[in-house]
Amino acid sequence: MRRRARRGGGRQVTLEIEAIGALGDGFAQTAEGLVFVPLAAPGDRLTVRLTGEKGGALRGEIVEMLAEGPARVEPPCPHFSPCGGCRLQHLDAAAYRTWKQGVVGEQLARQGLDPGVVAPMLEIPPGTRRRAVFAARRQGGRVRLGFHEARGRDLVDLQTCLLLTPALLALIAPLRDALAAWLEDGDEADVAVAETETGLDVLVVTPAEPGLAAREALATFAAARDLARLAWRTGGGTPEPLAQRRLPLLGFGAARVVPPPGGFLQPSRDGEAALVDLVRQAIPPSALRIADLYAGIGTFAFALADPARVLAYEGDGAALAALEAASRGPEVRGRVAGERRDLERQPLHAEELDVFDALVFDPPRAGAPAQAPHIAASRVPTVVAVSCNPASFARDARTLVEGGYALERVTPLDQFPWSSHLELVAVFRR
Ligand SMILES: C[S@@+](CC[C@H](N)C(=O)[O-])C[C@H]1O[C@@H](n2cnc3c(N)ncnc32)[C@H](O)[C@@H]1O
Incomplete structure (x- = not known):
């Protein structure tokens, strides 16, 4: 059976972004119809590759910036663009607001x-986010820890994040080291962290039961970082506390x-x-x-x-x-x-x-x-x-x-x- 050609199917168009839509993508009305373009700013003149269609509108990706719109600024975070977290850092404060x-x-x-x-x-200002779920994966002997990229399954290996509280930010590097001690190549884990009034509350979620080495490594990590509590959940099971120094409150x-x-x-x-x-x-x-x-x-x-x-x-x-x-x-x-x-x-x-x-x-x-x-x-x-x-x-x-x-x-x-x-x-x- 022949696959139906995608509407737009890879063709390139030149357009000027009119405004930002409800989901944060720039849009322009073209002879082809409405086109939504992630990471575009109002007034940008762009060459865009049409990548397909969603919800009745065309989707496109930026191939070339012909002229920047007046609201475009240098994004403040070094992870901007691959990171799926903040998609509108390229807008100035007034346009964003x-x-x-x-x-x-x-x-x-x-x-x-x-x-x-x-x-x-x-x-609410940045730097105040007190809970986050980090994804971790070990590949080629190295653990990447951070947020998913906006496209695809890759992880952004976080070095910094402008959203997080200082306590969450300070946990990233030691958490990556702790995971490296027991994750094997190809292993994945999610780590949910919440800052409570008595310290950090951490939940590690993995597809398989933790072995003894993993339990020990994480208990040591909890003590070294003075976490309030560290728990483990396997898949959709019930969380099991591995270490509790104080009640998280x-x-x-x-x-x-x-x-x-x-x-x-x-x-x-x-x-x-x-x-x-x-x-x-x-x-x-x-x-x-x-x-x-x-x-x-x-x-x-x-x-x-x-x-x-x-x-x-x-x-x-x-x-x-x-x-x-x-x-x-x-x-x-x-x-x-x-x-x-x-x-x-x-x-x-x-x-x-x-x-x-x-x-x-x-x-x-x-x-x-x-x-x-x-x-x-x-x-x-x-x-x-x-x-x-x-x-x-x-x-x-x-x-x-x-x-x-x-x-x-x-x-x-x-x-x-x-x-x-x-x-x-x-x-x-x-
Ligand atoms: C956005 S949270 C708000 C929680 C709380 N109001 C707060 O501010 O912390 C939504 C809540 O709805 C609950 N929830 C989701 N689906 C539900 C359902 N079908 N019936 C009852 N509660 C549900 C979730 O467990 C969650 O606690």
């Missing part, structure tokens, strides 16, 4: 909602939470504080019964639990166990309770929601397509959405607005600098 500020309004407009409710974007409101190894955590402390502030400001002090949906380990639940009582719903057993353990602490005094619930398969119905004065929902990137219609049908007076995906948020927002909610305000929060990712907090009332 203007583009990102516009993303939420654009998604709202696509859903027929008013972009005028979008507030100015809050920005995170403070939310009055609670002290011991997170599960590798669990979800807002990426920076500053970002978490900004999100919590926005959520708190949206909820009137008279709200004494609050529901926190997709609660994780209780970032919002504990912050909202005074004087209110909060019922936290979460699908992940380990996250919920951490939340419940912390809720038994004397400082929380029973004001937070948890319930395990898969909100996609078994969403909370409007009658269950109607007992609450306010509701917070912070779903994963896919949003809350099964839960949103039940919120829309409820009578909860204040609903606050936290989202890391403006597109799925706008879809869910439309469901709530069609159910009679007014979308009062959406505040974008850039806690993923130089990437196309964007967090937001939205307030709905009825």
Whole structure:
């Protein structure tokens, strides 16, 4: 069978980039149709090779820069371009900010909602990212440790990273050495690191069971680096602690939470504080019964639990166990309770929601397509959405607005600098 020729199939075109699209790629309208070009800046004149088609638009890669656009700058990170982490470091601060500020309004407009409710974007500076997942691979006797390249399966062997906190950055070189002591050629591992208030919490994930040499090497590493905890998980199994010098602790409101190894955590402390502030400001002090949906380990639940009582719903057993353990602490005094619930398969119905004065929902990137219609049908007076995906948020927002909610305000929060990712907090009332 003959393969259908790819649209564009390797041909070269000359174009001028008009603007940046929602996913961070530059785009231009050409005689061939709309072309998206990664790493392009507005005003760039480029020769582009057409590489194929995605979602109805052509894709291209830069072959030659004919003239740089006015917003193009020298990217500050030496790993820029191969590294898949920061795809927009070639834009100056003003162009980057203007583009990102516009993303939420654009998604709202696509859903027929008013972009005028979008507030100015809050920005979290680089150098504050307190959690990361590094990939490691040993090849030719050498361990590469870092992030995946934007294209292909290669790893960027990180020497520096402008996003990470100093503690995470300082771990990279010794972690690479420790992995070199027991990874064999061809072996791969993922290493999730989170900076807690009592030190670093590290989870190593490998496809196969660790041998004795690996366990010893990692326990020695944990002691040498004074890690709070080091755990190991094989494939999709349960994490097994290898070394624990102190309990890793995170403070939310009055609670002290011991997170599960590798669990979800807002990426920076500053970002978490900004999100919590926005959520708190949206909820009137008279709200004494609050529901926190997709609660994780209780970032919002504990912050909202005074004087209110909060019922936290979460699908992940380990996250919920951490939340419940912390809720038994004397400082929380029973004001937070948890319930395990898969909100996609078994969403909370409007009658269950109607007992609450306010509701917070912070779903994963896919949003809350099964839960949103039940919120829309409820009578909860204040609903606050936290989202890391403006597109799925706008879809869910439309469901709530069609159910009679007014979308009062959406505040974008850039806690993923130089990437196309964007967090937001939205307030709905009825
Ligand atoms: C973006 S995180 C937010 C966690 C928490 N609100 C925070 O800020 O730390 C999304 C959470 O939704 C949970 N989750 C994902 N799918 C779920 C589902 N179908 N039902 C319930 N919870 C789910 C995840 O385990 C995760 O804790």
